Amino acid sequence: MNLVSLAWKEIRHRRASLISGLVAITLGIAVIVGIRAVAVASKHAVAVKMDSLGANVLVLPQGASIEDYHTADIDAPTFPEEYVERVVTSGLLGLENISPKLTRRVKIDGVPAVLTGILPQSEVASKPAWQLGGADTEAPVHICAGDSGANVDERLRRQPVEELGQDECLLGSGISERLGLRVGHVAHVETAKLKVTRVLPATGTVDDDRVFMHLHAMQQLLGTGSQVSAIEIMGCCTAISDGMLSKLRNVLPDTRVTGIAQIVATQMATNGLMDRLSWGFLVIVLIVGGLSIGNFMWANVNQRRREIGILRMIGASRARILGVLLAKAVVLGVVGGVLGYVIGTAAVVSAGPSLLGLDVRPLPSYLALSAALATSVAVLGSLLPAYLASRFDPSANLQEV
């Protein structure tokens, strides 16, 4: 027998009273674990959602507006395509895809349309909604490196891009309808004849009314030189949160760098809220859990006055009594921490999909943290009662019958 086995036997002997001591600490840990698991799942979900939208950072020439870019104003300013190289070689982390574009208004078979030059290898990868080429097909999502999106089929992503040649074009669903052009038809764009290789599924965006051709072929066709109207970048959401936009502005000082502010802000606000909630509950657990354990321990040591007297009588010092009582607090903390982890995890994993629309997964690393936190709270809460109990008058306790 030793201190821990003595504590364990005492806990088992007074199981009923143990419940009140365990409840507060178990629930507190369960809430913290639950919130952390939801926070992690939420960050992941926001990242996935954000990446599924495609490009989330837009680099425009200084003085150009987003409207210029969308309306393809003939006089809209441009900047050198060489800027793409600057971004690529800048060493910035979190750049998932870089897509330079040139946009102009043209007439195709006499019908006004917006022509957009793209470098297809980059372009299609940044627009997940295009990847499978069918309007009724759910688009796969591309998520940040390190996330669990490695199952995206790279062959589906790349294959159509490599097939877009200098004399080929892609049509948005709307312009395809208006022009009456289908795959295999030839579109007369200014002086060029471009074979329609694909009609893109409807996306509900301005892309539906655009014709896409190879950037370099378009530059040559329109005589713009190596100029582009914009660079669309798909940045990892966390990298954007970490200040990617300002870093890009440093790399391209004479451009206008804008992000999808709302999404970034939402993501940051959600993460911030979860973090604050976690900290808030941590403080509550420390205070309420500590007080609750302290109260429980005080009742417990009073119940054990005779037992403490017996231990003193047979040769336990005050320090040893303190050790016996704190050993119980450690056992309580470990049990409460593990129970809290299991309950908190089970609750959010089972309720996450239906109540929050989130696929919440267990956080195994939090098991040890939960036990450590609960043990610290239990020991801190028990310190004063245990100290006072170690100073009980053993003679008075021994004479109680």
Add this chain to the structure above:
Amino acid sequence: MLLSTVGLSKTYRRRDVMVAALDDVSLSVEEGAFATVTGPSGSGKTTLLLTLAGLLWPTAGSIRFRDRSLEGLSDAQWAAFRRENLGFVMQNFSLVPYLSAHENVCLPLAVGRVPKGEQRRRADELLDRVGLSGRAEHLPRELSAGQQQRVAIARALAGAPSLVLADEPTGNLDPQLSRDVLGLLQALNREEGMAILMVTHSPEAAGAGTARVHLEAGRVVSAHGAAQVGGPTRAHGAHLR
């Protein structure tokens, strides 16, 4: 000399009145003695026992154990002293209710950090010695009063003490069980050679010892068998100065 006190006093303040529980008590207990302390309720018998064990601090006087002064010992030193030299048998048995008989006997050894194997061996031996080897796994509530007191005696012997302090060990037992327990204490005193200082108000129990000190109002008023050598046991008896 195993244990001696000189001018031992203990006073309490009760509602602004000073009460003398022990008043200038001087006595000595020799190695292997079976001494009894008698007296009416409130005469200071238990206070004397607890003070000798360092569980109460005397107001005045000194205690020596084998020529070593116990004055000024720290709490940890007193605890070690009790562990190494004293065994206790109390009227209410003072067993831990959620520990089996075997575990109760192991308890002083666990407090002294004796290895588990040694704890088990010693507890088996002692339970066998008090005739309870068949009840080792029973909780105190599953044992009769006499059996509980036997477990308490086995526990008192766990640390192989030189002195057993017994406070009314037969106080909660019927006459037959009282005789059994006293017989066991006498046998231990005779066969193991350990000294026993037993507090009792029972004349029959007091007769089990070889020397007797009688207290009234915290003072020693008489002594029998003092300074005697020999007698029915090889104990030397209690000595009153």
